[in-house]
Amino acid sequence: EAGVVQSPRYKIIEKKQPVAFWCNPISGHNTLYWYRQNLGQGPELLIRYENEEAVDDSQLPKDRFSAERLKGVDSTLKIQPAELGDSAVYLCASSGRGEEYGYTFGSGTRLTVV
Amino acid sequence: KQEVTQIPAALSVPEGENLVLNCSFTDSAIYNLQWFRQDPGKGLTSLLLIQSSQREQTSGRLNASLDKSSGRSTLYIAASQPGDSATYLCAVNNNNDMRFGAGTRLTVKP
Numbered sequence: 001e002a003g004v005v006q007s008p009r010y011k012i013i014e015k016k017q018p019v020a021f022w023c024n025p026i027s028g029h030n031t032l033y034w035y036r037q038n039l040g041q042g043p044e045l046l047i048r049y050e051n052e053e054a055v056d057d058s059q060l061p062k063d064r065f066s067a068e069r070l071k072g073v074d075s076t077l078k079i080q081p082a083e084l085g086d087s088a089v090y091l092c093a094s095s096g097r098g099e100e101y102g103y104t105f106g107s108g109t110r111l112t113v114v
Numbered sequence: 115k116q117e118v119t120q121i122p123a124a125l126s127v128p129e130g131e132n133l134v135l136n137c138s139f140t141d142s143a144i145y146n147l148q149w150f151r152q153d154p155g156k157g158l159t160s161l162l163l164i165q166s167s168q169r170e171q172t173s174g175r176l177n178a179s180l181d182k183s184s185g186r187s188t189l190y191i192a193a194s195q196p197g198d199s200a201t202y203l204c205a206v207n208n209n210n211d212m213r214f215g216a217g218t219r220l221t222v223k224p
Binding site for chain 2: 006031033040041042043044045048050056091093095099100102103104105106107108110
């Protein structure tokens with residue numbers, strides 16, 4: 001079984017430029033999450049999807065961040081325009097329903113804004 | 115809002131020692147708790163998942179316990195090896211809302 005797949009693995013952009021990250025969750029996992037992890041800290045939730053519906057986006061900076069999950073499978077996270085403070089690792093995770101399901105994370109995208 | 119705290123923030127031990135990592139959380143109404151390992155520059159690898167009805171889980175040299183009433187979990191690593199060096203993250207799941215601690219950075223010296 002393939003795990004959670006993310007791309008790109010690394011991205012370096014200049015400030016004010018747009019950037020997009022892509023995530024393909026584990027097949028059959030209805031719930032998809034985007035997290036941001038700053039150096040030396042634990043991941044923090046940006047947005048959670050149940051199928052194609054964003055059920056928790058309270059921590060997503062909506063002035064510059066957007067996300068979509070078309071057809072309830074793949075998801076993209078976009079930043080436009082990027083700021084220096086957006087430099088971080090962006091992690092995607094997916095899970096099934098029920099307490100017996102844990103989260104499976106992708107390898108993450110390391111974003112550097114210069 | 116669930117808050118998760120991990121102590122210590124960093125730990126250095128000689129090879130072969132047994133060690134315990136601690137995790138505490140404020141809201142005991144949890145679905146499950148998960149321990150992850152993160153190597154530098156890498157994603158999170160799941161180590162153990164403890165459901166709310168369980169008290170502990172074991173995998174090889176790892177044993178994780180859960181005490182919901184006191185809001186605590188521990189990760190026990192037996193006979194530590196240099197390859198165990200990594201950051202260990204505790205994550206608490208309340209109804210598909212998972213919150214993380216800041217992690218414990220473990221170094222096992224040969």
